[in-house]
Amino acid sequence: MKEFIHLLKKTRLFFGVGEEEIALMLGCLNGTARSYVKGEYVLRQGERGRGLALLARGGLHIRKEDYWGNLSILSEIRPGEIFGEAYVAPDSGTFMNDVTASEDSVVLFFDMDKVLSVCPSACPFHTQLIKNLFYTISERNRGLVRKLGYMSRRTTREKLLSYLSDEAERQNSSTFTIPFNRQQLADFLSVDRSAMSNELCKMRDQGILAFHKSEFTICEAKMMDASSGESGDY
Amino acid sequence: MKEFIHLLKKTRLFFGVGEEEIALMLGCLNGTARSYVKGEYVLRQGERGRGLALLARGGLHIRKEDYWGNLSILSEIRPGEIFGEAYVAPDSGTFMNDVTASEDSVVLFFDMDKVLSVCPSACPFHTQLIKNLFYTISERNRGLVRKLGYMSRRTTREKLLSYLSDEAERQNSSTFTIPFNRQQLADFLSVDRSAMSNELCKMRDQGILAFHKSEFTICEAKMMDASSGESGDY
DNA sequence: AAAGGTATGTTGTATTTACAACAAAAAGGC
DNA sequence: GCCTTTTTGTTGTAAATACAACATACCTTT
Numbered sequence: 001m002k003e004f005i006h007l008l009k010k011t012r013l014f015f016g017v018g019e020e021e022i023a024l025m026l027g028c029l030n031g032t033a034r035s036y037v038k039g040e041y042v043l044r045q046g047e048r049g050r051g052l053a054l055l056a057r058g059g060l061h062i063r064k065e066d067y068w069g070n071l072s073i074l075s076e077i078r079p080g081e082i083f084g085e086a087y088v089a090p091d092s093g094t095f096m097n098d099v100t101a102s103e104d105s106v107v108l109f110f111d112m113d114k115v116l117s118v119c120p121s122a123c124p125f126h127t128q129l130i131k132n133l134f135y136t137i138s139e140r141n142r143g144l145v146r147k148l149g150y151m152s153r154r155t156t157r158e159k160l161l162s163y164l165s166d167e168a169e170r171q172n173s174s175t176f177t178i179p180f181n182r183q184q185l186a187d188f189l190s191v192d193r194s195a196m197s198n199e200l201c202k203m204r205d206q207g208i209l210a211f212h213k214s215e216f217t218i219c220e221a222k223m224m225d226a227s228s229g230e231s232g233d234y
Numbered sequence: 235m236k237e238f239i240h241l242l243k244k245t246r247l248f249f250g251v252g253e254e255e256i257a258l259m260l261g262c263l264n265g266t267a268r269s270y271v272k273g274e275y276v277l278r279q280g281e282r283g284r285g286l287a288l289l290a291r292g293g294l295h296i297r298k299e300d301y302w303g304n305l306s307i308l309s310e311i312r313p314g315e316i317f318g319e320a321y322v323a324p325d326s327g328t329f330m331n332d333v334t335a336s337e338d339s340v341v342l343f344f345d346m347d348k349v350l351s352v353c354p355s356a357c358p359f360h361t362q363l364i365k366n367l368f369y370t371i372s373e374r375n376r377g378l379v380r381k382l383g384y385m386s387r388r389t390t391r392e393k394l395l396s397y398l399s400d401e402a403e404r405q406n407s408s409t410f411t412i413p414f415n416r417q418q419l420a421d422f423l424s425v426d427r428s429a430m431s432n433e434l435c436k437m438r439d440q441g442i443l444a445f446h447k448s449e450f451t452i453c454e455a456k457m458m459d460a461s462s463g464e465s466g467d468y
Numbered sequence: 469a470a471a472g473g474t475a476t477g478t479t480g481t482a483t484t485t486a487c488a489a490c491a492a493a494a495a496g497g498c
Numbered sequence: 499g500c501c502t503t504t505t506t507g508t509t510g511t512a513a514a515t516a517c518a519a520c521a522t523a524c525c526t527t528t
Contacts, residue, residue: 064383074382086376089369096379116365118352130364131350135323137371142320144378145330148308149298151385152424154516155484182506190386192486197507213494213506388486389514416476426516431477433514447476447524 001026001033004056004108011080012139013054013132017125025125030111036101043099049087051112052133055079058105063098074188075143076102076179082136088112156191156199163189164209168218175217235260235267238290238342245314246373247288247366251359259359264345270335277333283321285346286367289313292339297332308422309377310336310413316370322346390425390433397423398443402452409451 005022008014014022033056036042042060043050060077074097077083087095115133118126146166153159168176178185186193203209210217239256242248248256267290270276276294277284294311308331311317321329349367352360380400387393402410412419420427437443444451 074379086372089372092372096376116368118361127352134350138320138323138326141375142326142330144375144382145308148378148382148385151382154424190388195485429515
């Protein structure tokens, strides 16, 4: 676990906690590490929660597959981000989604009960950790609400525009890279890939946006017309 | 505030905390109460967070209105539930949605910083409160993911079936009442009301479900065919 | 009971999507 | 370079939706 201390220091969860304190806390929190190869399942739908998980290296996708096999990427996890924290409550039931490694990954698991139960003597930074955890979960919460904003649009075009303009704003640039290929973006927005591709090209031909692979550029003038109503939200 | 202690005792947030301790904590957490009449705004899009809010009486709707005025009900708040907790982090930005009173309501506000900072001397049940808060937020989180599940369905019929069968499961009965009228349900699922009404009647004529006003009954056999794939998720 | 308002159901049409099938382009292996 | 595989773009058609307009049922008030 010691090899991850330098990494953990830079995560939101351990923000404001020094390396020495992290070293102390790792034992207190029952930290363990596990590696996954690309494509491997980290958590499966129907499993019980395994405590608080933190992605140390690689990349993960949180996916949902319905009865008929339609795949939907609910979100992606990048290094330093946590997941699985919503399934540690006694009555939280089983995991609703799959988590898979989109590339070779290393995941750290912590004992959530130890995280939430303050132990003043051993961990002077425990309160900070709890605040960090809370803020992190709040951020995820807002992310879910934001995605609900994309999904609640009626047409593919509106879904794309709300997502892309939002991503532009988040990356503070009208040119930005999205973490999906076309199929993944279609899955993320729950639309048909070919219809989405069609719509993207239409908007490109209409001068609303430009793109090459996963790099998009939104024409600012058009962006104002199409979706600046969203900009006040974030 | 004292008048609310009996109510708070029954909320998830104060689960396991006695009335005497709640009385102590109310002062420690800077609790304040405010009343709202039906239709009044509790929080507006663009405002800063006001700490942790708890609905004591009445009912609230969390709504999103886009640039063109299309209204979407993201969720509803019932007495005893908390809200606004996702906007207390220093970097959480402004509120993304509106919160309105769907009936005359009373809301309690707490100082979130006081909630998260443990004060061992004054509040022996503070750790319990933090756990409760965390579990509550996790539950909301799972609710958002669940709604994303409805929204990610492609057709109105699938959206309806996934929502209704889920609601049946949550209420543990094939006959259940939903907290929306038709227009609100259509807004909640982001579909056209008349098209939704049409689809509901089609399914009724096909024997998949029955309904009267907001009370629905799902035909069990058909429910298995149509959406039991979801039942494992929750 | 009548009137007015609200909620819900119904229908037709233009628009949009899903789906399938294929073409073109890009990436990777040898 | 050549081949294979993957990704992306394109097109046509059947199906589903949004929208508008209206009909009916229901509720509330007087």
